[in-house]
Amino acid sequence: MKVDNIYKEEKKSAFAKLSEIIITMASRPSGLIGLSILVFHIILAFTSPYIAPHDFKAIDPTLMLQAPSAEYWFGTDDLGRDVFTRTILGGRTALTITFFGSLIALLWGGLLGIFCGLVGGKIDDVVMRIVDAFLSIPWILAMLLIVSLLGTSTEVLIPALGFFYGKGIVRVARAATHDVIAKDFIVSARARGHSNFSIIWNEIIPNVRDAILVEGAMRWSWMLLGFSSLSFLGFGVSPPTPDWGLMISNARGLMSFAYWAVIAPIVGLSSLIIGINLTADAFAKALGIDRSTKAPV
């Protein structure tokens, strides 16, 4: 045809696709806010050890519970430690552990969900009932059990969190797979004689990837809250390493007269969660998935 085709678009590289998605996300106010908060937190996590004005574990009884000042921006806590230093450092552990935790959750939850969705039948029945059984156990109890048996090291926390937050992803991935496998291109691949592995890798994953990624991003923010709760209960990061959950737990008794010591970590934690949530929503919209109609299972 001699007319110029406005629908023509060529295959793009993964990088070009990603940058296009990010630009689309940033074009909405909520997406822009979410992205900025998230990027701010990530940058902070990387740079905080170098920009922290004080030593996070320097205890000084003479400086106990000082109100915010030019020297101590967010004041000091009950041991005389600088709250600002501890706040900007406090996100590092949580962010790292939950990031890798959600990656693990995505991986096993996504793959198991896709596999069950594709295979169906008896295997699907059995696996899904096991997943249901795990869903019915309050995660915090189970986590407490694991932590008290195996300790609170990173090597324990990451897989444990990854396991408990992956159960939900199994269901989402399975549902997304069910949407896809009824389509003729899967039937066509089966009739050609492709292996299950090839069908999952070539046909299903490209079509369910977006839904699972968005779900994973949401799980990340939930896991962050969960991890902070563990720390709050004293089962997460061990002192004196600064951590928001731990800081909130320590300072909450002094809230009535030293509010600054508790407000700073709360703002840090909630802004990160809001940031991740807004980003995940914008990500979903940029990919064309409407989360308002597909509530997380």
Add this chain to the structure above:
Amino acid sequence: MTDIIQKVKNLSIGFRSKKGEEILILKNITTNIKKGETVGIVGESGSGKSTLALAMMGYVKHGLYTIGGECQFNSSNLLKMKSKDLEKIRGRKIAMIPQNAGQALTPNLKIGYQIDEALQLHSDLDEREREKKISELLNKVRLPSPETIALRYPHELSGGQQQRVAVAMALAGTPDLLLLDEPTTGLDVTTQAHVLELLNFIAKDTGTSMVYVSHDLGAIAQVSDRIIVMYSGEIVLEGPSRDILKKPIHPYTHGLLKSIPKLSLAGLPESMPGSQPQPGIIKGGCSFFDRCNFSDDNCKNNSPKLEFLKDLNTSVRCFNYEQLVNENEVSQTVNKIKNKSLDKEILNLSEVSISYAKQKLLDQIFNRISDENPTVKDINIDIKKGETIALVGESGSGKSTILKSIAGLLRTKDGLIKFDGSRNLSSDLKERDPNDLRIIQLIFQNPDESLNPNHTVEEIIAQPLKLYFGLKGEKLKKNIIDLLQKVRLGEFYMSRYPRQLSGGEKQRVAVARAFAAKPDIILCDEVTSALDVSVQAAVLNLLQQLKEDFGTTYIFVSHDLAVVRAISDRVAVLYQGRLCEVGPSNDVYKFPSHPYTEVLLGAVLEPDPDIKPKLVAEDIVEERPPEKGCSFQGRCSRIVGDICKKEIPPWQLTDSGNAIRCHIPIKELQKQQF
């Protein structure tokens, strides 16, 4: 004038693209609907016909907006009306009958209740009068025993019955104007003919004006007094129904009528090149320019205006219509198919039966299927190398089920499927070796679903090449380009995604993928029914060409008897999973034939106002095949007696080699069907 009921004036509707361009879906539409007339709006998908019909009831789809013009109903502009005032008109004055009645009815409310709701809204009757009115309405749409139907839920009715209920609901407000959006498209041929006949009756009986939107010229021909042909958001031709169907003076309509396969002609019709442009692509000149046989430089640079010809009572948008005015009726030339099938048989189905019944525990242990009355039973067909055999029947006749079994997607219960006289294919996928899978390839109905939306055309066609032949690198690429050229697509399509292709192009890619495996047999499952009419002929021609080049055998499943007539060498007619008639297509389409074939042939809608469908049997839907006797006993109009209910009819051969399975002797059938 007072007899004009709906006046559309300079209506333009469109949307804004991401780049901020204004893209028009409807371009400057002007037309009038008169009282009591039925107007057919015909066009391909994306021509704007549904948008126009919706605008006629003051509705503009989400994302679109009115750019200019108005829709006047009783001299008030619907498009500027407040929603409160619109509510008074919709349903009462203008009613809509949707395409899929099954989705339009609320699934958890009884039929009677739903009609009652419509009556409460649109009439002032009290409860007892409404009750009477409900059975009156259900009677009018010819539903058997209205009292019981009113107490049923929508899922308890068949598709045709649901559509009738939708008609009854639309009539509840005694509207002046009925808008019908593809009301028969999802229905079986026989049901479709019945619903159209009902609509005709209602138009006459109530004097309601109707706007009938469809892509199907056959259906339009049966109902409308006047036809509006739309192309790319414009009216290209408007005039009395008979003139437009017999002597169309616009090149598009002319080509369209030429490309529709007809029952009376064996062979493939001429195809129209290209496909309808996407909205927003045409910047200047005639939108049909690329595909037109009559175009010249003037058409390229200037857009023609809609011109009213007084002596023909027709409006046409073309510079060169005069070349068509003097032409006689549309003369259809067909490429006769050369039957090149060899005597060698390539696939034998003997005594094949297939069951969907769930296995019981004991059967699972012994790995067997026990079902006394399977969905498909006693299928005996021998398919010759290089022939095209068509399986026809309505939905539920088991034609796709048989295809699935041949492809190995479904296990057979009994019987043998043999390839090349020796290789046993009566197994499912897991038990077949890769070569068994390679020799049989499938082409699906809907290319939107059969092509992975996240793969480029290159990746799609590469799959069978990699899987069966292990091709890589340059060799793979060369093969893909070769295949694309075979299906008349250029090399530059390689990097495109399916969503960037038109329906016809997508189906070509699917065809290329099937041929990539170098198969001996290709199973075509309704391959043209998701395509636009003007594209359908091109795809059929392509399939025929490829078959001649490669000597492939086609097993072609379709509900469209005219398409089957055009492409097939032999036809097998199925009803409820049992064969009724098998024979060379020329003979199947001639009488004498099985009573069911007779029903099917009678119900075919042709784009000709003079050929009316013959309604031989009732459009009842049977859920299960009968346990004993002839499969067609429930609907047969020529039933002889108890023998039909007790004994399976014998195969009878006609002189021309057509096998019919009926208790009535062939000679007798011939007499009855003249």
